[in-house]
Amino acid sequence: MTLCPQKSSTASFPTVIHAHWAEAAQAKGFTITDRVDDRYHLLLRCEACGGTHRAKLFVLMNNQPICPHCTETSWKEDAAAAGLVWLGRDPEDRHYGFYEAPCGHKLRRQFELIKRIADGECSHRCETCQNAKEQAEAEAQGWVLLGAAPTRDLNYRSYRHSCGHQQVIARVNMQTGRFNCEACGKGWASAPSYIYCMRFNLPELPPMVKLGFSRNPESRLTYQLKRRPNLQAEILHSVALPTGHKALCAEKQMHAALKRDHPLSMIPPEIYAPWLRVKSEIYTADLVPVILDMLDALPLLPDA
Numbered sequence: 001m002t003l004c005p006q007k008s009s010t011a012s013f014p015t016v017i018h019a020h021w022a023e024a025a026q027a028k029g030f031t032i033t034d035r036v037d038d039r040y041h042l043l044l045r046c047e048a049c050g051g052t053h054r055a056k057l058f059v060l061m062n063n064q065p066i067c068p069h070c071t072e073t074s075w076k077e078d079a080a081a082a083g084l085v086w087l088g089r090d091p092e093d094r095h096y097g098f099y100e101a102p103c104g105h106k107l108r109r110q111f112e113l114i115k116r117i118a119d120g121e122c123s124h125r126c127e128t129c130q131n132a133k134e135q136a137e138a139e140a141q142g143w144v145l146l147g148a149a150p151t152r153d154l155n156y157r158s159y160r161h162s163c164g165h166q167q168v169i170a171r172v173n174m175q176t177g178r179f180n181c182e183a184c185g186k187g188w189a190s191a192p193s194y195i196y197c198m199r200f201n202l203p204e205l206p207p208m209v210k211l212g213f214s215r216n217p218e219s220r221l222t223y224q225l226k227r228r229p230n231l232q233a234e235i236l237h238s239v240a241l242p243t244g245h246k247a248l249c250a251e252k253q254m255h256a257a258l259k260r261d262h263p264l265s266m267i268p269p270e271i272y273a274p275w276l277r278v279k280s281e282i283y284t285a286d287l288v289p290v291i292l293d294m295l296d297a298l299p300l301l302p303d304a
Contacts (some may be wrong), residue, residue, distance in 0.1 A: 013039040021060065028064055046070060075111060081118035101126045137174050176219040191215055193247035194238040195254070195298060197291045198225075200282075201232040202275045207285035208267055209236070210278065211254060213247035225276055236288065239298045254294050255281060262287055 017032050025032045025044060034043040036054055044065060045052045051069030059065055072089075079086040079099055090096035090108060099107045099114070105128045117124050131145070134157065138145040142162045149156040149168040159174065160166045165183035173179040180187065196217040198210045214220040217238050226233060241247040259266060265284045272282055283291075 017042075021057070024061055028060070030060075030065060030067075032060075049073065075114070078111070078114045078118045082114050082124060083117075084114070084124065101129075103129050105129065134171065134174075137171075141174060141177050143169075143174065172223075176223045177216050178219060178223070187244075191244055193241050193244040195241060195247050195251055195295060196238040197236045197288070197295060199234055199236050199285065199288065200272070200276065202272060205271065205275075208272065208282050209285055209288055209291060210276075210282050211251065211258070211291050212281060213241075213244070213251045215244065225278060227275055227277060231275060237292055237295050239295050241298070250298060254291075257294070258283065258287065258290070262290070 013035065015035050017035065021042070022032055025042075029047050030044040031047065032042050033045050033052060035041065036043050040057050042055055042057055042060060043052055044055050044060070044067075046067040046069060049067060049069050051067060053068050055065050075097060076086040079097075082099075083102060084107070085100040087098040087100055087106065090098060095110050095112070096108055097111055097114070099109060101107050101124065103126050105126045107124065107126060109124070113122075114124075116122050135145045138157075138159055143159040146158040146160055146166065148154075149158045152168055155172065156168050156170050157174065158166065158168055161181045161183065163181060163184045165181055167182055169179055179185075180191075185191075193213055193215050194217050195211070195213045198212070198217075198221060200208050200210065202208070210225070212220075217235050221233055221235060222229075241250065262283070265287050267282045267284060269279045269282070272278075276282070
C-alpha cells in the first residue's frame with residue numbers, strides 16, 4: 001500500500017501511515033484516514049457506518065477497535081425495542097444512558113439492562129410513576145407514603161397514618177388493607193366485619209360456595225383465597241356486623257346449621273385444594289338460596 005503523504009509541514013509528529021497499520025485496520029473493519037494529536041493516535045473511518053473516530057495506535061494493533069457511532073446506534077435500537085426513547089449517555093458513568101419512558105419521564109439505566117428489556121427478559125419501571133402509584137395505594141387506606149424502609153427489605157415502605165403515627169408496613173399489606181395502625185387501630189375482634197357468601201367456578205368442577213367472615217371480603221377473595229388471580233369468583237352477598245367477634249359467633253352458628261341440615265352439601269377439601277387456600281367451609285352451589293336467606297336474617301338476630 002502506498003504511504004500517505006505528510007499532510008502538514010507544521011505537524012510536530014510523523015504523518016506517515018505505515019502499510020501494516022493500514023492492513024490491520026482493514027482487517028478489523030476500518031480505514032486509517034489520518035494521524036492526529038500525536039504519534040500514538042489515528043483517525044479511523046468505520047467501513048460499516050462511515051463514521052470516524054480517534055483511536056490509539058496500540059488499540060488498533062493489539063485489540064479490536066469499537067466504533068462509537070455503531071455502538072450508539074445499537075443503544076438507540078435497544079431503546080426503541082424496549083419501548084423507550086434514547087436521550088444520550090450519562091457523562092458521569094460510561095455504563096449508563098438516559099431514556100424517555102412512554103409516560104414522558106426521564107430514566108437513567110444501564111445499557112445492559114435496556115438490552116435485557118429489549119430481549120424480553122424483564123421490563124422497565126418508571127420510579128416517578130411507581131411512587132405515585134404507591135402513594136395512591138397508601139392514601140386509599142388513610143396513610144401517606146414516606147419512602148423506603150431502610151431497616152427492612154425492598155418489600156417494605158415507611159408510612160404515616162392519618163393519626164400521625166409512622167409505621168413500617170409491607171407494600172402488599174398496604175395494597176390489600178390487611179393490617180392495623182399500631183397507635184389507633186382496632187384488632188379484628190373489635191373492628192367492624194362482614195359475613196359473606198362467595199361463589200366459585202373452578203376449572204372442571206361444578207360451582208361451589210363459601211360462607212365466611214372478614215373485615216374486607218374483597219381483599220380476602222382477591223389476595224387470600226384464590227391461588228390463581230384469573231379464577232372465576234364473586235361475592236354474592238355480604239352483611240356488615242359491628243365487630244369481628246360477633247361476626248365469628250354468627251358464622252359458627254350458620255356453619256353448624258348447614259352441617260347439621262345439609263351434610264351431603266359439604267365438599268371435601270382435597271377437591272378444591274389446588275385452586276383455593278382454604279381447608280373447609282365450602283359447599284355445593286345448591287345451598288346458595290339457603291345461605292342468602294341466613295344472611296338476610298342476620299340483622300334481625302338480637303345478638304347481631
